[in-house]
Amino acid sequence: MAVLAQTDERPWLEELNPEQRAAATHDGGPLLILAGAGTGKTTTLCARVAWLVSSGVPSERILLLTFTRRASREMLQRARGLVPASSRVLGGTFHSVAHRLVRRHAAALGLPGGFGVLDAGDAADVLDLLREEAGHARSKTRFPKKGTLLDIYSRTVNAQQPLSGVIEEFFPWVSEHREAISALFRSYTARKRELGVCDLDDLLLYWRALAADEVIGPRLAAAFDHVLIDEYQDVNGLQVDLARSLGSHGPTVTAVGDDFQAIYGFRSASAAHILDFPEHFPGTRVVTLERNYRSTQPVLDAANALAAQAQRAFPKRLRADREGGVRPRVVWVRDEAAQAEEVCDRILEAREQGMELRSQAVLARTSHDSDLLELELTRRRVPFHKYGGLRYLEAAHVKDFVATLRLVDNGADDVAWFRVLQLVEGLGPVSARKVIAAMSGELEAVPDRLAAWASARQLVPAAARESADALIAALREARAEARPGPRAEGLRDVLAPLIRLRYPDGVLRLQDLDQLVSAAHQATDPRHFVAELVLDPPSSSADIAQPPHLDEDYLTISTIHSAKGLEWDSVHVLAVYDGNFPACMAAGTSESIDEERRLLYVGMTRAEDRLVLTRVRERHGVPTGGAQFLDELGL
DNA sequence: ATACGACGGTTTTTT
DNA sequence: ACCGTCGTAT
Numbered sequence: 219m220a221v222l223a224q225t226d227e228r229p230w231l232e233e234l235n236p237e238q239r240a241a242a243t244h245d246g247g248p249l250l251i252l253a254g255a256g257t258g259k260t261t262t263l264c265a266r267v268a269w270l271v272s273s274g275v276p277s278e279r280i281l282l283l284t285f286t287r288r289a290s291r292e293m294l295q296r297a298r299g300l301v302p303a304s305s306r307v308l309g310g311t312f313h314s315v316a317h318r319l320v321r322r323h324a325a326a327l328g329l330p331g332g333f334g335v336l337d338a339g340d341a342a343d344v345l346d347l348l349r350e351e352a353g354h355a356r357s358k359t360r361f362p363k364k365g366t367l368l369d370i371y372s373r374t375v376n377a378q379q380p381l382s383g384v385i386e387e388f389f390p391w392v393s394e395h396r397e398a399i400s401a402l403f404r405s406y407t408a409r410k411r412e413l414g415v416c417d418l419d420d421l422l423l424y425w426r427a428l429a430a431d432e433v434i435g436p437r438l439a440a441a442f443d444h445v446l447i448d449e450y451q452d453v454n455g456l457q458v459d460l461a462r463s464l465g466s467h468g469p470t471v472t473a474v475g476d477d478f479q480a481i482y483g484f485r486s487a488s489a490a491h492i493l494d495f496p497e498h499f500p501g502t503r504v505v506t507l508e509r510n511y512r513s514t515q516p517v518l519d520a521a522n523a524l525a526a527q528a529q530r531a532f533p534k535r536l537r538a539d540r541e542g543g544v545r546p547r548v549v550w551v552r553d554e555a556a557q558a559e560e561v562c563d564r565i566l567e568a569r570e571q572g573m574e575l576r577s578q579a580v581l582a583r584t585s586h587d588s589d590l591l592e593l594e595l596t597r598r599r600v601p602f603h604k605y606g607g608l609r610y611l612e613a614a615h616v617k618d619f620v621a622t623l624r625l626v627d628n629g630a631d632d633v634a635w636f637r638v639l640q641l642v643e644g645l646g647p648v649s650a651r652k653v654i655a656a657m658s659g660e661l662e663a664v665p666d667r668l669a670a671w672a673s674a675r676q677l678v679p680a681a682a683r684e685s686a687d688a689l690i691a692a693l694r695e696a697r698a699e700a701r702p703g704p705r706a707e708g709l710r711d712v713l714a715p716l717i718r719l720r721y722p723d724g725v726l727r728l729q730d731l732d733q734l735v736s737a738a739h740q741a742t743d744p745r746h747f748v749a750e751l752v753l754d755p756p757s758s759s760a761d762i763a764q765p766p767h768l769d770e771d772y773l774t775i776s777t778i779h780s781a782k783g784l785e786w787d788s789v790h791v792l793a794v795y796d797g798n799f800p801a802c803m804a805a806g807t808s809e810s811i812d813e814e815r816r817l818l819y820v821g822m823t824r825a826e827d828r829l830v831l832t833r834v835r836e837r838h839g840v841p842t843g844g845a846q847f848l849d850e851l852g853l
Numbered sequence: 854a855t856a857c858g859a860c861g862g863t864t865t866t867t868t
Numbered sequence: 869a870c871c872g873t874c875g876t877a878t
């Protein structure tokens with residue numbers, strides 16, 4: 219192919235620097251792009267997709283695996299902008315791609331056709347149910363709670379490590395319950411089978427099982443010529459297995475990442491995987507991107523100084539492409555209330571000077587760090603949008619609604635029954651349990667609990683019976699309605715009075731449900747509406763109906779985890795002091811301190827021009843002590 | 854016996 | 869927001 223013709227037809231290649239272009243146009247074996255923060259990683263990956271497509275690779279034979287759905291959407295959109303033919307590139311998270319594959323091979327895996335997908339909250343609810351059934355809830359010794367149980371379980375799956383090792387290394391305080399936990403996990407697996415559901419970890423496990431199959435494995439891989447994986451520093455061992463399986467059966471694998479932005483260790487991810495990539499994929503070409511186009515040098519100097527303190531890391535320095543800049547500032551404030559006022563003042567001041575809210579962000583270690591700031595912003599009527607933290611699907615009323623949707627698809631989902639029955643006033647956990655037991659029959663699991671309602675309803679306290687009847691009738695009607703929109707509407711209508719009664723702000727909460735109903739109207743695949751909701755959860759109620767209005771100016775508040783890959787002119791990082799950031803939970807090992815340090819690094823490198831870190835002197839009247847990370851910045 | 858409101862202590866980060 | 873506990877109403 220003539221070089222001249224190439225650049226003529228692909229002006230976007232001209233805009234890349236030599237390293238970026240080398241990566242985008244690499245032809246041959248596996249490719250690893252080590253791309254520091256702000257070095258044009260997304261640009262390069264999009265250009266590579268566009269280059270592949272314009273070189274004749276059919277777009278549907280390209281698989282783009284990203285960490286979040288948002289990243290996938292953004293990249294596909296940009297690639298389409300460069301080369302319209304990129305429109306059929308298959309993109310998504312590991313989990314959403316797994317769902318597609320597992321769905322297609324459900325029968326081979328022994329799963330029902332319309333199997334459900336449990337999100338983290340649902341999985342925890344199943345574990346809680348089993349925990350209760352096993353009598354751990356009322357035992358003398360403190361037994362780990364559902365959230366901890368799920369964390370432990372997920373570790374064993376994602377790190378592919380036996381339970382005893384996981385407990386010893388990460389959860390030593392529950393070691394006295396090791397046997398009971400082991401038994402609980404066995405019943406968890408069995409229960410999921412009975413319910414005909416998968417949790418998020420199962421999706422990856424099933425994908426790997428398919429990949430390992432002699433017939434199916436090679437066929438899955440043969441569907442693609444190229445597999446591109448974003449944020450490779452955040453994959454775990456299970457995901458590495460998937461990548462390697464694909465790579466060994468045909469497709470060329472391209473991975474992009476930065477070992478110093480690995481911040482998902484708690485999910486069993488490890489930066490070791492990106493460093494092992496050349497070993498796992500023989501013949502790998504490594505391209506390193508170091509020129510930073512995002513930030514000014516003073517911002518990078520501080521980030522580099524922080525990075526240099528890591529116990530274990532591969533030395534690298536980001537060099538700014540842009541001139542000038544001001545030094546990042548550390549601002550001392552008395553307490554969290556003062557921090558809220560101070561940050562709010564500074565943001566408004568910057569807006570006065572012409573910096574729109576949309577080019578400013580407030581980042582925090584935990585979603586909770588911004589509570590007071592959110593109150594202050596609301597008080598002063600400053601519009602903001604919060605990412606991370608409590609998710610839409612985790613709100614109690616949304617879970618109520620989703621549980622009814624699940625019941626319509628799967629009458630055997632006892633976790634959903636347990637939740638939905640208790641919405642009826644006067645019907646509590648004890649009665650709900652009895653009713654479910656009666657509906658499922660003593661010996662044989664009846665797949666459809668609805669059929670046994672006539673007799674089971676006797677167990678409902680008389681005062682609640684009529685209301686429960688209405689709920690059941692609505693479920694029957696919903697089942698008769700195949701279209702997801704009207705179906706969701708019917709369920710919303712029957713839940714409406716119950717939710718208004720249960721929650722003091724019920725009217726507001728109902729509006730959230732309205733948005734879910736309108737999302738249901740637009741559902742492409744009615745059978746999998748709920749599963750897709752779980753895999754692509756809207757970050758807030760506003761995201762469901764439409765993306766936020768583009769003409770509205772609003773501030774972004776986000777956890778650093780949710781801010782990955784994004785950038786703003788001005789960034790505030792809240793509450794950087796020992797015990798909060800680094801979190802006290804991380805105080806134990808140098809690796810966990812390193813991960814906290816990398817997290818701050820990710821936060822700082824989101825800033826283009828202005829970076830302010832706040833340090834709080836006291837908390838609830840108690841002095842906070844040092845701030846290790848701020849001392850390391852060399853400011 | 855069961856349901857439920859009130860109260861106080863706790864909460865990392867996410868597909 | 870969640871969890872466990874306790875007192876009160878049914």
